[in-house]
Amino acid sequence: MDNLGELLHGFSIAVTVPHLVLMVVGVLLGILVGVLPGLGAPNGVSLLLPLTFGMQPVSAIILLSSMYWGALFGGSVTSILFNIPGEPSSVATTFDGYPMARDGRPTTALATAFGSAAFGALVGVILITFLASWVAQVALAFGPAEYFAVYFLAFASFVGMGGAAPIKTVVALAIGFSIAAIGIDTVSGSVRLTMGVDELVKGVSFVVAVMGLFGIGELLVAVEEEFHARAVSSKIDWREVFRAVGRLPRHSVALLRSAAIGCWMGITPGGPTAASFMSYGIARRFSRRGRYFGTGEVEGIISPETADHAAGTSALLPMLSLGIPGSATAAVMMGGLMIWGLNPGPMLFVDQKDFVWGLIASMYVGNIVAVALVLLTVPVFAALMRIPFVVIAPLIVIICVVGAYSVSNSYLDVVMMLGFGIVGYLFKKLFYPLAPLVLAIVIGDKAEDAFRQSMLMSKGSLGIFFANKLVTCLIVAGVALLLLPLVLQLARLWRKPAAPATETTAQEKVII
Amino acid sequence: MGRTSIFLLSAAATMLAGTMPALSAWQPQKPIEFVATAGPGGGTDNLARAVQNIITKHKLVEQPIVVVNKGGGSGAEGYVYGKASAGDPYKVIFGTSNAWQQPLVSKVAFNYTDLTPVAAMAQDEFLLWVKQDAPYKNAGDYLKAAATGEFKMGGAQSKDTDEVLTRMIEKAGKVKLTYIPFKSGAETAVQLAGGHLDSHVNNPSESLGQWRGGTQRPLCVFSPKRLPQGAKVTATEGWGDVPTCVEQGLDIKQYEQPRTVWLPGKVTPDQAAFYVDLMKKVQATPEWKDYIEKTSQVDTFLTGAEFDKFIKEDLEHVKQVAGEQGWLVK
Numbered sequence: 001m002d003n004l005g006e007l008l009h010g011f012s013i014a015v016t017v018p019h020l021v022l023m024v025v026g027v028l029l030g031i032l033v034g035v036l037p038g039l040g041a042p043n044g045v046s047l048l049l050p051l052t053f054g055m056q057p058v059s060a061i062i063l064l065s066s067m068y069w070g071a072l073f074g075g076s077v078t079s080i081l082f083n084i085p086g087e088p089s090s091v092a093t094t095f096d097g098y099p100m101a102r103d104g105r106p107t108t109a110l111a112t113a114f115g116s117a118a119f120g121a122l123v124g125v126i127l128i129t130f131l132a133s134w135v136a137q138v139a140l141a142f143g144p145a146e147y148f149a150v151y152f153l154a155f156a157s158f159v160g161m162g163g164a165a166p167i168k169t170v171v172a173l174a175i176g177f178s179i180a181a182i183g184i185d186t187v188s189g190s191v192r193l194t195m196g197v198d199e200l201v202k203g204v205s206f207v208v209a210v211m212g213l214f215g216i217g218e219l220l221v222a223v224e225e226e227f228h229a230r231a232v233s234s235k236i237d238w239r240e241v242f243r244a245v246g247r248l249p250r251h252s253v254a255l256l257r258s259a260a261i262g263c264w265m266g267i268t269p270g271g272p273t274a275a276s277f278m279s280y281g282i283a284r285r286f287s288r289r290g291r292y293f294g295t296g297e298v299e300g301i302i303s304p305e306t307a308d309h310a311a312g313t314s315a316l317l318p319m320l321s322l323g324i325p326g327s328a329t330a331a332v333m334m335g336g337l338m339i340w341g342l343n344p345g346p347m348l349f350v351d352q353k354d355f356v357w358g359l360i361a362s363m364y365v366g367n368i369v370a371v372a373l374v375l376l377t378v379p380v381f382a383a384l385m386r387i388p389f390v391v392i393a394p395l396i397v398i399i400c401v402v403g404a405y406s407v408s409n410s411y412l413d414v415v416m417m418l419g420f421g422i423v424g425y426l427f428k429k430l431f432y433p434l435a436p437l438v439l440a441i442v443i444g445d446k447a448e449d450a451f452r453q454s455m456l457m458s459k460g461s462l463g464i465f466f467a468n469k470l471v472t473c474l475i476v477a478g479v480a481l482l483l484l485p486l487v488l489q490l491a492r493l494w495r496k497p498a499a500p501a502t503e504t505t506a507q508e509k510v511i512i
Numbered sequence: 513m514g515r516t517s518i519f520l521l522s523a524a525a526t527m528l529a530g531t532m533p534a535l536s537a538w539q540p541q542k543p544i545e546f547v548a549t550a551g552p553g554g555g556t557d558n559l560a561r562a563v564q565n566i567i568t569k570h571k572l573v574e575q576p577i578v579v580v581n582k583g584g585g586s587g588a589e590g591y592v593y594g595k596a597s598a599g600d601p602y603k604v605i606f607g608t609s610n611a612w613q614q615p616l617v618s619k620v621a622f623n624y625t626d627l628t629p630v631a632a633m634a635q636d637e638f639l640l641w642v643k644q645d646a647p648y649k650n651a652g653d654y655l656k657a658a659a660t661g662e663f664k665m666g667g668a669q670s671k672d673t674d675e676v677l678t679r680m681i682e683k684a685g686k687v688k689l690t691y692i693p694f695k696s697g698a699e700t701a702v703q704l705a706g707g708h709l710d711s712h713v714n715n716p717s718e719s720l721g722q723w724r725g726g727t728q729r730p731l732c733v734f735s736p737k738r739l740p741q742g743a744k745v746t747a748t749e750g751w752g753d754v755p756t757c758v759e760q761g762l763d764i765k766q767y768e769q770p771r772t773v774w775l776p777g778k779v780t781p782d783q784a785a786f787y788v789d790l791m792k793k794v795q796a797t798p799e800w801k802d803y804i805e806k807t808s809q810v811d812t813f814l815t816g817a818e819f820d821k822f823i824k825e826d827l828e829h830v831k832q833v834a835g836e837q838g839w840l841v842k
Binding site: 046049050053139140141142143144183184185186187188189190191198199201202203322323331335338339341343344345347348351408409449453456457459 | 551554557558561562564565568579580581582584585586588589592617618619620621622664669670671672690691692693694695698701702703705706707708717720721722724725803806807839
């Protein structure tokens with residue numbers, strides 16, 4: 001076990017007093033930027049970057065990556081407590097996290113999320129440790145056709161397994177795709193759908209869309225439903241933190257399945273966002289309590305969080321070994337690598353052993369530090385839920401407005417965010433699902449680029465999607481997931497000709 | 513000299529400045545915003561942050577500097593922002609030749625004439641790259657093999673520098689290439705390493721790690737003479753060992769990508785002069801040399817009439833290629 005020896009050497013670099021201090025500082029700063037609106041991990045890391053220029057590369061990356069872990073955990077806090085996801089990958093956490101917190105169990109929701117996130121991250125790091133070289137090879141096999149197939153699989157798993165009426169899901173997807181098309185098109189280089197607004201050339205930022213759809217949309221619904229102070233009388237209970245974490249092993253099937261999905265999507269370039277959505281969709285289908293998803297189910301929190309962190313961690317590997325950043329934060333870190341005088345790419349593992357294995361060892365330690373710190377803060381965050389609605393509501397509006405403005409200091413973004421709030425409200429009232437809409441906004445344009453690049457390569461022949469085993473398997477799996485609900489429904493109809501109509505309405509109630 | 517006399521002197525200077533504005537140099541009075549027309553981590557972003565870092569370290573400006581990224585729409589977001597900030601000398605826009613090339617080929621709401629040019633600070637070179645185990649040893653072999661018309665050339669963005677160069681290669685080498693646009697040079701490099709493309713024309717820094725790692729190698733550089741030797745990249749070769757494309761019979765003498773610095777339109781000559789001077793000071797520091805070397809760029813400094821001339825010439829050239837390809841927007 002060569003890698004094990006290297007890892008032990010890495011630990012001797014990572015576990016020193018100055019590096020542990022850097023980790024704690026990084027994680028705390030990360031939690032702060034994760035919780036604060038509109039800051040987020042990429043901005044936080046770029047703000048910190050100039051401070052690291054004088055440092056040893058390995059110390060610098062430990063500081064920055066610890067900040068990244070902190071921000072990932074911090075981002076889940078706002079998703080669960082206020083229904084405002086800070087990163088695209090924590091959208092799926094809101095589906096069950098927010099209902100559970102609103103139900104008076106914010107401590108349980110937060111502790112469950114953090115516990116499963118830590119598990120996912122751990123599986124991701126173990127994978128990196130033992131399969132580094134193999135993983136790098138897998139990523140190389142992915143050309144445009146394979147990229148498209150992976151995105152297709154993510155869409156299919158969500159559409160086929162979501163609870164909403166399929167036609168409503170398709171409508172939501174279509175709206176999402178058109179929003180994703182706004183701005184400059186990579187393949188043709190021309191400007192699309194800006195409707196005469198010059199500034200729209202930059203496209204619609206994900207943050208602007210979700211702050212409106214989730215934050216403001218939810219607020220409007222809450223105001224209409226019952227305009228009263230809905231303070232949650234949750235007791236601050238330290239023991240509940242440990243109880244919630246202690247209950248996690250009971251959901252070991254969900255944990256393992258989600259970690260597997262997360263690692264797979266992290267290594268293949270699907271990324272954490274696609275991973276968390278896919279994991280949620282699949283859990284909903286296979287969990288025994290799947291029909292209650294969307295009302296505050298434990299497995300509805302475990303599945304996206306585990307997959308998100310497993311994918312986020314294993315996605316750092318392509319960044320180091322191939323130089324493709326998997327996320328905005330990874331891109332900033334890569335910029336840092338160049339400035340410290342390191343070149344991400346295949347040679348990093350050979351030339352810079354201390355750096356690479358120091359970083360990998362710090363992922364183990366950094367995540368442990370991060371989870372310990374966030375678990376300690378759970379009761380503090382949970383206490384926020386006791387603030388009465390009349391105080392929290394304006395606060396949410398402020399968070400959303402400031403968050404939308406600070407994406408690119410643009411007033412237009414604030415207006416768009418409020419517009420998305422109305423869209424979110426209408427979607428909720430008309431039982432349209434928000435998740436496919438968000439999924440299409442986030443990975444819709446990537447899927448489109450990949451499809452058109454494939455078409456350029458094959459000169460317009462769809463045969464490219466069946467050109468080798470890898471892409472054929474992915475496409476077939478996608479089609480199977482897409483058709484699964486249809487087949488199941490047909491089978492049910494065939495067995496029981498008069499299906500009770502009440503079932504569909506019951507399902508519509510839990511649409512997320 | 514005592515405190516009081518310094519105070520008196522500066523008071524006198526202020527009064528003089530007040531009465532004779534033409535002679536006084538403009539100085540910034542509030543924080544300055546550096547606008548990178550690229551996302552975090554890209555080449556343009558690295559330049560803006562390197563310049564910010566040098567200025568802060570050497571205290572070249574009293575006021576704090578913040579870097580913001582406006583990379584949406586292949587950089588158009590940042591330029592449109594610059595146009596909208598006309599008359600504001602506290603916004604400095606960092607870009608590439610995109611500033612004048614993009615308005616030619618897509619309907620973006622700005623032109624380079626809406627901005628005040630400050631300088632072109634560094635030039636990125638272009639090379640022709642193929643997969644490590646490709647059979648061709650030089651550009652001549654490559655062109656012969658490409659004559660089948662089945663070759664796939666990757667590049668960053670559409671109708672931008674990479675595609676312009678691809679079209680120039682087609683013309684000079686009398687071949688037909690299928691151009692596949694990706695989001696960035698780094699992504700393109702990985703696609704070549706995976707064997708999904710036949711070649712690309714990345715800048716040195718975009719493929720440095722891949723060359724060293726033995727997944728791809730450069731055939732030739734689009735430059736009038738070979739690059740400076742520098743340190744070895746692989747065990748046996750460095751940038752200076754890469755032949756020029758002209759040497760190998762691919763007749764494209766020069767193709768470079770300048771990194772450009774702009775102010776919004778309608779700023780005073782004083783204000784523009786302040787930034788030209790500032791960038792000159794930045795360029796004289798050892799940290800700048802270090803940055804240039806690490807990113808394998810060529811150190812240049814074009815400003816004023818020289819910069820104008822450069823833009824005009826490049827513009828003519830791109831117009832010609834874009835016209836032949838039918839890319840020009842009305």
